Amino acid sequence: MQQANLEGIFEDFMNKESVFINKDALSIRYKPENIPHRDVQISGVAKVLAPCLKLERPSNLFIYGKTGTGKTLVVQRVCRQLEVTALKKQAPLKVIYVNCKMKRVADTEYRLVAQLAREVGEEVPATGLPTDEVYKTFFNAIDDKKQIVILVLDEIDWLVHKSGDDVLYNLTRINQELENAKVCLIGISNDVTFTDGIDPRVKSSLGEEELVFPPYDALQIKDILSDRSRIAFAEGCINESVLSKCAAYAARDHGDARRALDLLRVAGELADRDGVDSVVEDYVDMAEDKIERDNIFEVVKHLPAQSQLVFYSGFLLQNGSDKPFFTGDLFDIYTKLCKKTGLKVLTQRRISDLIGELDMLGLFNARVISKGRYGRTRELRVGIGPTSMNKVRELLESQLGF
DNA sequence: CGAGATTCATGTGAAGTATACCTTTAGGCTTAA
DNA sequence: AAGCCTAAAGGTATACTTCACATGAATCTCGTA
Numbered sequence: 001m002q003q004a005n006l007e008g009i010f011e012d013f014m015n016k017e018s019v020f021i022n023k024d025a026l027s028i029r030y031k032p033e034n035i036p037h038r039d040v041q042i043s044g045v046a047k048v049l050a051p052c053l054k055l056e057r058p059s060n061l062f063i064y065g066k067t068g069t070g071k072t073l074v075v076q077r078v079c080r081q082l083e084v085t086a087l088k089k090q091a092p093l094k095v096i097y098v099n100c101k102m103k104r105v106a107d108t109e110y111r112l113v114a115q116l117a118r119e120v121g122e123e124v125p126a127t128g129l130p131t132d133e134v135y136k137t138f139f140n141a142i143d144d145k146k147q148i149v150i151l152v153l154d155e156i157d158w159l160v161h162k163s164g165d166d167v168l169y170n171l172t173r174i175n176q177e178l179e180n181a182k183v184c185l186i187g188i189s190n191d192v193t194f195t196d197g198i199d200p201r202v203k204s205s206l207g208e209e210e211l212v213f214p215p216y217d218a219l220q221i222k223d224i225l226s227d228r229s230r231i232a233f234a235e236g237c238i239n240e241s242v243l244s245k246c247a248a249y250a251a252r253d254h255g256d257a258r259r260a261l262d263l264l265r266v267a268g269e270l271a272d273r274d275g276v277d278s279v280v281e282d283y284v285d286m287a288e289d290k291i292e293r294d295n296i297f298e299v300v301k302h303l304p305a306q307s308q309l310v311f312y313s314g315f316l317l318q319n320g321s322d323k324p325f326f327t328g329d330l331f332d333i334y335t336k337l338c339k340k341t342g343l344k345v346l347t348q349r350r351i352s353d354l355i356g357e358l359d360m361l362g363l364f365n366a367r368v369i370s371k372g373r374y375g376r377t378r379e380l381r382v383g384i385g386p387t388s389m390n391k392v393r394e395l396l397e398s399q400l401g402f
Numbered sequence: 403c404g405a406g407a408t409t410c411a412t413g414t415g416a417a418g419t420a421t422a423c424c425t426t427t428a429g430g431c432t433t434a435a
Numbered sequence: 436a437a438g439c440c441t442a443a444a445g446g447t448a449t450a451c452t453t454c455a456c457a458t459g460a461a462t463c464t465c466g467t468a
Contacts, residue, residue, distance in 0.1 A: 110448060127448050128424030327412065347452055352413065368413065372461025375411025 019237035019268050019279055026232045026265035028258060035077060036227060037220045038070050041213055045078045048209045049184070052082070052148040053091050057175065057182035060206050064192050065213025068256030071188050072154055074213075079150060092147035096120070100159035103302070109167040112159060113138055116151070135170070139177055146180045156187040157194045161360070165198040172205040215255025222247040224257050225264055233268065237278045242267065245284045263287050293388040299361055300392055305400070306346060309337055310354045311363055311382075312396045318382040320389070326377040327352060341400055355380065 024030050035042065049058045065071045079095040086093035096119045098106050106112040110131045114124040117138040124134055142149050151171070153159070159167060174183045187206055195203050216224070225243045246267070250260030266287035271279045300311065313333040317325040331348050338345040346354075355378060359366040365383040370376045384392065 108448080125424060127422070128446085130424095130447055133425095133447090346450095348412080349414090349453080350451060353451095368458090370459040370461085371411080372459075373409060373463085374461075375409080376458055376460085377412055 017234070017277060018272050019233055019277065020272070021234045022232050023265065023268070024232075025228045026261050026268070028261070030228075031073070031077065031080075032228065034227070035070060035073060036223045037216060038074050038213075041070070041074050041211060042078060044211050045074060046081075048211075049078060049082055049150065052093055052150065052184065053086060053089060055091060055146070055148060055182075057148065058150070058184040059208035060172065060185040061187070061209045061211065062195075062207040063186065063188045063211045063213065064194070065190070066215055066254045066256065067190055068250070068254075068258035068260075069213040069215055070257060071213050075152055075186060075188065079152065082150075092145065093150070094120070094142070094147055095150045095152065097152040097154065099154040101155040107159060108163045109170075110134065112153075112167060117141060139174070142181045142183070143178050144180070147182075149181055149183045150186060151183055152186045152188065154188045155190065157189040157191040158360075160194070160198060165202050168202045168206060169199055172202055216251070216257050217255060218244075218247045218251035221250050221255065221257055221260045225260055228261065229264065232265075233279075237271075238264075238268075239278070242279050242281055242284060245281050249284065249288060259291075262291050266290055289387045292385055293391055296363070296384050296388050296392055297395060299363065300395060301399070305343060307354050307358060308396055308400060309341070309343060310334055310351060311358055312400060313337055314358075314364060314380060314382050315389075315393060315396065320386070322381070324379045324381050326379060327355065328377060330355070330380065337400075341402075352378075 025032070045061065045063075048061050051058045063071050063075065076097065079097075083093060083095060085091075096116060098112065098115055098119070100106045100112060104111070106115045110127075110129075113131060113134045114126070114129075117124045117134055120138065120141040122137045122141050124137065153171075156168075168187075171183075171185060185206060195207065222243055225247055229238050229243060243264070246260045246263040249263060250256050253259070263284055264287075267279050267283035270283045270286050270290070300308065303311065310330070313330050314325070316333055317329055327348070331351055334351060335345055337343075355364060355366060358364045362383050365381045366378045368376065369379045
């Protein structure tokens with residue numbers, strides 16, 4: 001009985017017409033053939049990097065721009081093209097791309113350099129080696145022949161936030177140590193204020209060239225969407241007004257094209273799930289909710305247990321209201337919860353840091369305030385919308401074992 | 403009444419500790435001449 | 436004697452703790468009008 005049902009579901013699924021013909025075109029990983037409204041930036045990056053075809057070291061490049069303004073895409077695109085051309089002209093060129101935001105991959109100096117070494121095919125253990133040693137392996141690996149190495153460090157602001165700018169200083173000095181190879185650094189940052197407060201030597205060295213990616217406006221986003229939707233969707237499954245709506249939503253918060261594409265994709269998925277044959281505007285609203293939920297869900301799910309507990313404590317304190325709470329309150333709740341779950345109670349000092357990390361992730365909104373006679377603390381709010389609350393709560397409760 | 407001192411709760415930096423892991427080295431055992 | 440394996444020694448990164456000092460506005464204190 002039940003099994004017949006199940007089979008029915010699968011049967012239906014296989015027979016059903018999907019609104020998609022190539023869903024990948026809407027994914028973040030998709031590398032489109034042409035990138036609308038980024039001609040200036042593409043040629044900008046290309047001009048800076050072009051000298052490497054003549055075996056000259058290009059200037060270091062620094063790129064700013066909010067999320068979803070095509071920074072990564074443009075850089076990867078230009079680099080790929082460069083590699084193709086280099087291959088044709090027999091120019092030795094290597095592009096290494098590292099995303100510094102990846103937890104436990106490149107978020108400290110050691111891990112970044114270890115990752116770089118791994119990218120060039122060296123085996124490097126996760127811990128135990130002196131950082132200098134890892135630098136050396138990396139140097140030797142790239143210095144064994146004459147070549148240009150382009151080092152793309154995406155979301156570089158995270159790295160600096162976590163482990164200071166020594167890393168960058170060391171990296172910008174690389175060229176002095178190398179005999180044969182030459183290294184060009186490309187730093188990509190979401191945070192425009194990032195270079196304030198870093199070592200001026202690093203700043204001038206890294207920012208030999210700078211490029212700003214302005215946010216897209218609604219019309220530009222719509223262009224992008226219609227480009228992609230032609231590839232992704234089956235004929236007649238999507239209409240202008242849906243695209244406009246996605247574009248408008250995405251333009252509303254800082255012109256994030258990635259978000260627009262997500263919206264469109266999820267709207268399509270929801271339509272598919274309902275078995276309808278065209279995506280209507282309502283699905284965009286549903287998609288917006290779902291995306292926020294899913295994103296937060298993923299982030300929270302992969303948090304270390306201690307951070308989860310800290311977040312859960314905040315969750316309880318907030319309890320649906322919109323009053324802020326303070327570090328001290330949170331620490332009390334946290335301590336109780338630790339006893340209850342058998343987790344080790346960390347010090348308030350450490351919790352303060354964890355709160356800072358959760359703030360960076362956008363799960364908390366924190367700001368340091370002084371309450372005068374009553375001391376100084378962080379004023380905290382849980383930074384997620386009410387629609388996601390219940391799901392996340394369930395997740396936390398199951399993962400923490402309540 | 404107002405300027406300056408005081409106060410509180412915790413932010414924040416620096417140094418120290420525990421743990422897990424890596425390489426090197428010295429000692430011990432085996433093997434082959 | 437040479438070769439190989441093992442375990443201890445000495446080193447590192449990371450996550451966390453401990454210690455100590457910094458912060459900054461509400462509140463208190465006290466001199467003055």
